[in-house]
Amino acid sequence: xxxxxxxxxxxxxxxxxxxxxxxxxxxxxxxxxxxxxxxxxxxxxxxxxxxxxxxxxxxxxxxxxxxxxxxxxxxxxxxxxxxxxxxxxxxxxxxxxxxxxxxxxxxxxxxxxxx
Amino acid sequence: xxxxxxxxxxxxxxxxxxxxxxxxxxxxxxxxxxxxxxxxxxxxxxxxxxxxxxxxxxxxxxxxxxxxxxxxxxxxxxxxxxxxxxxxxxxxxxxxxxxxxxxxxxxxxxxxxxxx
Numbered sequence: 001x002x003x004x005x006x007x008x009x010x011x012x013x014x015x016x017x018x019x020x021x022x023x024x025x026x027x028x029x030x031x032x033x034x035x036x037x038x039x040x041x042x043x044x045x046x047x048x049x050x051x052x053x054x055x056x057x058x059x060x061x062x063x064x065x066x067x068x069x070x071x072x073x074x075x076x077x078x079x080x081x082x083x084x085x086x087x088x089x090x091x092x093x094x095x096x097x098x099x100x101x102x103x104x105x106x107x108x109x110x111x112x113x114x115x
Numbered sequence: 116x117x118x119x120x121x122x123x124x125x126x127x128x129x130x131x132x133x134x135x136x137x138x139x140x141x142x143x144x145x146x147x148x149x150x151x152x153x154x155x156x157x158x159x160x161x162x163x164x165x166x167x168x169x170x171x172x173x174x175x176x177x178x179x180x181x182x183x184x185x186x187x188x189x190x191x192x193x194x195x196x197x198x199x200x201x202x203x204x205x206x207x208x209x210x211x212x213x214x215x216x217x218x219x220x221x222x223x224x225x226x227x228x229x230x231x
Contacts, residue, residue, distance in 0.1 A: 009155070033218045045205065045222035091157065095218055102173065103148070103207075103220055107157035 002027050004092050004106035012112045013082045020067075021077045021109045023092030031097040034068065036077045039089040039108075048090070051075065082113045118142070121206050121223035128230050134193040136226050138206030145211035147189035148220065151175065152203040161204075164189055165211070196230045203227050 004025045013019035036048040051059045067076045092106040122137035150158040160173030162181040182190040206223040
């Protein structure tokens with residue numbers, strides 16, 4: 001079965017500090033995309049960062065970066081210089097590049113940035 | 116910017132009612148999805164559609180049906196609402212990957228449905 005596991009239901013971090021959210025996944029496919037989505041309180045889900053599985057280089061978007069370990073099927077999100085606006089639910093997800101169009105999501109990590 | 120709009124932010128319905136949740140996207144996306152979001156369970160796929168009048172069951176289709184008569188609109192139907200369908204419902208859309216290699220899903224603001 002294709003699954004995504006986020007083992008940290010809740011986390012907190014001090015403003016300006018760095019935090020890492022973990023994600024592992026299980027798939028037998030070789031080609032896929034991985035995503036981190038952010039859902040702020042009472043607001044729309046938005047894409048934070050994406051990673052193509054065939055690319056070895058880790059994706060980076062400003063303060064957000066990933067540590068992609070394909071062999072270990074691990075895809076963690078690092079948030080540097082945390083800001084109060086980073087407070088949100090974060091979901092890890094993947095989609096295969098062939099066949100079904102389904103996005104598979106994890107259970108989410110609730111991150112709170114403390115002032 | 117892509118806009119995915121869900122018709123209601125909050126809904127309260129009675130047990131046994133037929134409930135329609137509407138979703139409209141304005142970017143000509145081929146794929147549309149309905150997810151259910153519950154605490155501790157994440158997002159679970161109910162149904163998705165990759166073309167007009169085409170639909171496929173997701174992981175939890177029981178008690179739900181969908182309709183896609185026009186490309187921009189994807190409706191979720193609860194045939195006879197029950198209290199265990201109280202949840203947050205999220206609609207999403209994405210481009211077909213055969214057209215452009217962009218796999219990002221865009222989400223609506225969500226509908227919080229309470230069945231009493």
